[in-house]
Amino acid sequence: MKVLVTGKNGQLGSELQANCPNNIELVCFSSSELDITKPEQVNELLISHSPDVVINAAAYTAVDKAETDAENAYRVNEHGAANLAKACKHINAKLIHVSTDFVFDGSKTTPYNADDATNPLGVYGASKLAGEKSISKELAEQAIIVRTAWVYSTYGNNFVKTMLRLMAEKSELGVVVDQVGTPTYAASLANMLWGLVANIGVITSEKAGKAKVFNWTDAGVASWYDFAVAIQEIALELGLLESAIPIKAIPASSYPTPAVRPAFSVLDKSEAEIASHVKTVHWRKQLKCMLKKLDKKI
Known part of the structure; x- marks a missing residue:
């Protein structure tokens, strides 16, 4: 199976390459090599490489900057996604598109399911949701959308x-305690996406008339404060730090940002586990x- 990955230099793009199964013929492009906002370039590259599956790991992810840079956020997250969907339709390829927990407003107190009502609080989340809708309209069940959160690598x-x-560097830190979600190691997200690729025929066989949506993060629940601790x-x-410093739990209100974050964005991963045959850790x-891998890189 041939898989084309966009955004190869990002956290997820890098982990998709590092964790690629042996039976996959992988073609990867950086944003400078494949600008998804340019439909002619997207069409030309997808037609020439003719992949079975495209994984879109390219995105505008500057959450706060998006509030004053909406045009570029939508250009990448909505129009770029739509360009890929149209090209995939033309060559009869499947598309796996990575989205975000920011499509939700965080008002729930139990984990979000894929079919829960969306209500983004800012430009970034709204632009990502617009991209989801464009993909679903263009490709229907030939597309898979995966929402994730708090990605690191x-x-x-x-x-x-x-x-x-x-x-x-600091003698103490204050970290937000009243925003709750789940961290996601990009390698774990990459492994789940490869699980979806392996089972994509079954997943996309249902004539649903819309894209299949899954959630994925690691298991458990944390605040940013818990994560920092x-x-x-x-x-x-592991010896990556020489000494401990005090970490104070602070409310989000004392650390204002241009974009409002969802206060609760824990995601229900059960459907993704079934579809991908990958369990959360x-x-x-x-x-x-x-951190062990980071220690070896330093």
Whole structure:
């Protein structure tokens, strides 16, 4: 099976390459090699490579910047997604598109299911939801949408790396305690996506008339504060940090950001586990795995 991946230099794109099964013929493009906002380029590359499946790991992910840069956020997250969907339809390829928990408003107190009502709080979430709708309209059941959250990896910039740097530089930290979700190691997301690829014939065989939507994060629940405390604990254990600093739990209101975040975005992963044949692993275990790999890279 031939799989084409967009956004190859991002956290997920990098992990998709690192965890690619042996039976996959993989073709990857960076955003400079394949600009998904340019329909002619998208058509030309997809026709010339003719993949069976496209995994779209390219996205505009600057959540706060999007509030004042809506045009570019929609250009990538809506129109870019639509361009890929149209090209996939033309060559009869399946599309797996990665979306976000930001399509929800965080007002629930139990894990979100894929069919729960969406209500994004900001431009980023709205642009990603618009992309989902464009894909579903264009490709129907030939597309799979995977919503994820709080992604980190040994690649790129992310919360884990930022915390490690600040913990080494600062005498104390304040981290938001009233936003709750689940961290996601990008390697675990990549493995689940490869599970969907392996079973894509079965998943897309149902004549549903719309895209299949799954949720994926690691297992468990955490606040950003919980996540930061665990990062410090495990980093000290592994020798990535020399000493501990106090970490204070602060409300989101004392750390204002241009974009409003959902207060609760725990996702129900049960359908994705069944479809992909991949089980979730607790986020603390995945964090330790990532930090061990990061230690070897340093």
